[in-house]
Amino acid sequence: MAEQSAALDADERGARRLTAxxxxxxxxxxxxxxxxxxxxxxxxxxxxxxxLREWEDWSILEVVQKDGWVLVTNNAVEFRSxxxxxxxxxxxxxxxxxxxxEQQLLLFAAALDDVAINSDLMNQALDIALSEGGKIVVxxxxxx
Numbered sequence: 001m002a003e004q005s006a007a008l009d010a011d012e013r014g015a016r017r018l019t020a021x022x023x024x025x026x027x028x029x030x031x032x033x034x035x036x037x038x039x040x041x042x043x044x045x046x047x048x049x050x051x052l053r054e055w056e057d058w059s060i061l062e063v064v065q066k067d068g069w070v071l072v073t074n075n076a077v078e079f080r081s082x083x084x085x086x087x088x089x090x091x092x093x094x095x096x097x098x099x100x101x102e103q104q105l106l107l108f109a110a111a112l113d114d115v116a117i118n119s120d121l122m123n124q125a126l127d128i129a130l131s132e133g134g135k136i137v138v139x140x141x142x143x144x
Contacts, residue, residue, distance in 0.1 A: 021091060021121050024069035026060065027053055030101035033072060033108050040112050057082060065089065070121050072108065074098050083125065084144045091121025092143065096129040103130065110136045
């Protein structure tokens with residue numbers, strides 16, 4: 001029985017990797033970000049559109065885990081530590097640093113470019129940052 005359960009868990013993880021990621025945009029980012037994902041064929045929404053405005057971060061993570069969302073946030077300090085405590089998660093995207101909405105749109109577009117090349121974000125994070133020279137830098141890494 002335990003072997004069958006472990007096999008089902010492995011199958012579920014494999015199935016999730018074959019599915020296009022779905023993006024949940026945190027309230028500290030522009031409500032326009034989901035439109036960028038929609039134009040590229042991805043499912044996306046903003047926490048405000050789900051009625052989650054002002055929810056605690058741990059509550060947002062419960063929704064992310066339950067519904068298989070990839071969280072998009074600029075709150076890297078808080079969420080990196082929370083994601084380290086999660087054994088299996090659908091991925092997270094950090095848009096860094098805190099910038100105006102027009103720059104957020106550009107950073108998220110760069111994240112989607114990376115996802116288009118490799119859509120498997122299971123237990124991974126993307127840091128999408130602006131360098132001092134204004135160049136967009138993408139870094140993908142395992143988390144936890």
